[in-house]
Amino acid sequence: MHKEEIIQFLKDSNESKVKIAVADIDGILRGKYIHKHKFLDTLDKTLGLCDVIFGWDSGDVCYDNTEVTGWHSGYPDAKAVLDVSTFRRIPWENGTPFFLADFSEDKKYAESTCPRxxxxxxxxxxESMGFKARFSQEFEWFNFKGKPGDMSSNEFHVPEPVTPGMFGYSLLRTSLNQSYCNDLFEMLEAFNIPLxxxxxxxxPGVYEAAIIYDDILPAADKAILFKTAVKEIAYRHNMTATFMAKWNIKLPGSGGHIHQSLWDNYGGKNLFAFDKGSDKMSEILEYYIAGQLTxxxxxxxxxxxxxxxxxxIGHGDWAPSTVxxxxxxxxxxxxxxxxxxxxxxxxxRVPGADTNAYLAFAAALASGLYGIKHKLKLDIPPSDGNAYQDKKRVKLPDNLLDATVQMAASPIAKELFGEAFVNHFTKTRIWEWRQFMNQVTDWELKRYFEII
Structure with a gap:
């Protein structure tokens, strides 16, 4: 629907409210319901949202190490812009109109904090280079019996999966929760996230779904919305869905693999297609891969x-730890x-289901374009057989602290994303590490309480 059609639809609708949301630095949707008259009045203006959405973590604890926002700034409003192209209706909320917003017209936040x-x-x-990026993300996630309150009351110990055993591609297990699977497929389709x-x-209790590919921005919108939508649909079946990368050390992790291609923005040709009649990759594809690996x-x-x-990553979960x-x-x-x-x-294949799709897609595309801009040679030979056992390849950082310190000091990261973003994002990851180090885990208690 065009903007004018959406405006007319809302004016004619008996629905009094509209739901809007923005994605924070962790890819968590933060939003609210507003009256449709306020929405219509805001369409050609900006909507103020407290910038604490970029000043706290996933548990709503305020950062003490960021500069863009914090107690020192008084948490003013950031100016959001509603994107009417994201219009969809929420089928599990009686068709409530829904829109995404971002801060692309508020320079301070556009440069430093806003993932979209x-x-x-x-x-x-x-697009200025003459390319159109088409992406899609596929997700693996685990599903458990009960609502989030049931989980937290037990401190998330021993949640019960909705199905037992290790059973990939199982018709029996999808049949066991047929109404849930059907709602996922049908409601996501109606929510403009076709699978x-x-x-x-x-x-036990793990599903995988692949979203149909699209141009990169709507594809990222769909990936961001997918996780929240799945969780909300799960609630209606007395289930809780988790997109943690690794909820149980004894079970496989959950991937969030990103599929991507570049197309000629003018002629509509897939630039990753192999040279005609040969097994040789296109030059654009080689540059793109080389950029991502670099x-x-x-x-x-x-x-x-x-x-x-x-x-x-690197623990036999189909997530390699090397380049x-x-x-x-x-x-x-x-x-x-x-x-x-x-x-x-x-x-x-490195990204997990816990990614922020906007940031993961931006990283994939920017690094691929880096290879094209610099005409990087793909001088790393392809891995045949089990790449996990290839010990000669460059090793990726194996924890969040080391990875973040490397990114914070990286001229490449600053070239790709800008110094303001790298500064803010890496400080939020350092904060995340500090919160972890401030905890005493069950493992520590079991290992040291009596013996040490």
């Missing part, structure tokens, strides 16, 4: 943003998928 604004900036750079498919992965160690927190992310690539090789960091000219693409 960063992606828009990287995408504008891509290519959904199936069980190996592990940048990956310096921007890893964009793909692995939490303490928990690193429990998945590798391969042809249709799921053990490599970058998997080249050659199907036909239209569907040839690469898959970044």
């Amino acid at each position: 604004s960063l992606l828009k900036k990287i995408n504008a750079d891509c 290519e498919g959904i199936h069980t992965e190996t592990g 940048c990956l160690p310096d921007i890893l927190p964009m793909f692995a943003p939490t303490i928990n992310s690193y429990k998945r 590798t690539w391969g042809m249709d090789n799921r053990t490599a960091a970058i998997r080249v998928i050659r199907v036909n000219d239209k569907n040839t693409r690469i898959e970044s």
Whole structure:
């Protein structure tokens, strides 16, 4: 629908409210309901939202180490802009109108804190080079019986998965929760997040779904909305869904693999397609892969943003810990998928389900474009067989602190995203590490309480 059609729809609708949301630095949607008259009055203006949404962590604890916002600034309003192109209706809320917003017209936050604004900036750079980026993300996630209150009352100890055993691609397990699977497929479709498919992965209560690809910004919108939508649909089935990268050390982790291709913005040709009649990759594809491999160690927190992310990487969870690539090789960091000219693409396999799609997509595209701009040679040979056992490759940082320190000092990261963003983002990750180090874990109690 065009803007004028949306305005007329809202004026004619009996619905009195509209739901709006923005994504914070962790990819968590922060939003509210507003009266439709306020929404209509705001369409050509800006909407003030307290900038604490960029000044606190996922548990609403305020950072003490950031400069953009904090107690020192008094937490003023940041000016959000509603994006009417994101209009959709929420099928599990009786069709309530929904819109995403960002801070792309508020320079202070656009340059330093707003994930969607960063992606828009990287995408504008891509289009100025004559390319159209098409992306999609696939997610793995675990589902448990009960609501979040049930989980927290037990301090998240021993939650019960909705299905037992290790049973990937199981028709029986999807049948066991058929109404949930059906609601996921149908309601997500109605919410403009169409799925290519959904199936069980190996592990108790774990599903995987791939979102149909789109241009990069709407694809990121869909990925951001997917996680919140799945959680809300799960609530209606007395379930809780988690997108933690690794909820149980004995079970597989949850990936958030990113599929991507570049197209000629004018002629509509997939620039990743192999040279005609040969097995040789296109020059653009080689540059793009080389850029991603070069940048990956310096921007890893964009793909692995939490303490928990690193429990998945390099532990046999289909998440490589080295700088590798391969042809249709799921053990490599970058998997080249050659199907036909239209569907040839690469898959970044390092990102987990806990990523902020705006930041992960921005990192993937910016690093690929870096390779094209600098005409980087793909001088790393492809990995054949088990890339996990290739010890000669560059090792990625193995915890959030080391990864963040490397990114904070990286000239490449600052070239890709700007100094203001790198400064703010890395300080939020240092904060995350500090919160972790301030805790006494069950492991420590079991190991040291009596014996030491």
